[in-house]
Amino acid sequence: MARPARMRSIVDAVGQTPLLRLHRIGRDAPNAKLYLKLEYTNPGGSVKDRPALQMMKDAIADGRLTKDKILIDATSGNTGVAYSIFGAALGYRVALVMPANVSQARKNITRAYGTELIFSDPMEGSDGAIRLCRKLVAEQPDKYFYSDQYRNPSNPLAHYLGTGTEILEQVGSEITHFVTGLGTSGTCMGVTRRLHEYHRKIVCVAAEPAEALHGLEGLKHMGSSIVPEIYDAKLPDEHLPVKTEDGWDMADRLAREEGLHVGHSTGANVFAALELAKRSGNGCVVTIACDRGDRYFAPMRWEKQYEW
Numbered sequence: 001m002a003r004p005a006r007m008r009s010i011v012d013a014v015g016q017t018p019l020l021r022l023h024r025i026g027r028d029a030p031n032a033k034l035y036l037k038l039e040y041t042n043p044g045g046s047v048k049d050r051p052a053l054q055m056m057k058d059a060i061a062d063g064r065l066t067k068d069k070i071l072i073d074a075t076s077g078n079t080g081v082a083y084s085i086f087g088a089a090l091g092y093r094v095a096l097v098m099p100a101n102v103s104q105a106r107k108n109i110t111r112a113y114g115t116e117l118i119f120s121d122p123m124e125g126s127d128g129a130i131r132l133c134r135k136l137v138a139e140q141p142d143k144y145f146y147s148d149q150y151r152n153p154s155n156p157l158a159h160y161l162g163t164g165t166e167i168l169e170q171v172g173s174e175i176t177h178f179v180t181g182l183g184t185s186g187t188c189m190g191v192t193r194r195l196h197e198y199h200r201k202i203v204c205v206a207a208e209p210a211e212a213l214h215g216l217e218g219l220k221h222m223g224s225s226i227v228p229e230i231y232d233a234k235l236p237d238e239h240l241p242v243k244t245e246d247g248w249d250m251a252d253r254l255a256r257e258e259g260l261h262v263g264h265s266t267g268a269n270v271f272a273a274l275e276l277a278k279r280s281g282n283g284c285v286v287t288i289a290c291d292r293g294d295r296y297f298a299p300m301r302w303e304k305q306y307e308w
């Protein structure tokens, strides 16, 4: 299925993302096929558009999200961008709790849609944002709809219904392996559930930062983090640790060799996918491009008035 040619709302542009064969990077595993699903082509520019929209739609449908409430969640960026876009498009207010040290670009992007930002202690990382968000909601439960991407079953459901189904439509019976990194784990859980329903075994792998202190933004080192409730460690067939420098180096290679300027979690995903491709011999490995690299650039200072 393709995206509709005419759309009534920006929400109609979510999903139906392209799948790209990585020919140059794939030369390192010459008998295998390596595919990258370009989730950054979603309107919010990331893999988080699908779950954010699903969580909002499901909550609107059953009355948890109403116009008099503020949608709140802890997010270091991409989910927040997605809530902000769909909040603006559907007419719901949004507040985001994020560590104070997230990139200025993320802060500016979400504020552009009218979203309120609440900052948590940068030393406590994304777990600090979760703790502060829970405190705010506990203090004023009637004010907020707490979307809670770490607990909300609509998060993995979006990937079960969307990402996973599309992968099967796009590569069909060729696929032997799927791998993706763990943040909330929604992508990994949802896609794995869908692919495991296929009539023969597709090996589904969770990529994880190898170190507790890492530079793979968007990914969680589960051993040292608040473990998301939607995460089931037993669901993936394998867990593959990825070092920060391997993710960063692969992100550089993707820009120079494939013309894909992506974030570092995508670098980690493709590094892991290439490892699996080499190991598989003549397998077909699919992974996810979570977001673009320009999301991590410092923004240009935009002045409303020029001085001559």
Ligand SMILES: Cc1ncc(COP(=O)(O)O)c(C=O)c1O
Pocket (backbone or CB within 6 Å): 046, 047, 048, 077, 078, 079, 181, 182, 183, 184, 185, 186, 187, 188, 217, 218, 219, 263, 265, 266, 290, 291
């Ligand atoms: C850049 C980036 N990569 C990867 C992920 C991980 O996705 P998921 O939350 O589905 O595990 C996220 C999620 O926040 C992200 O923002």
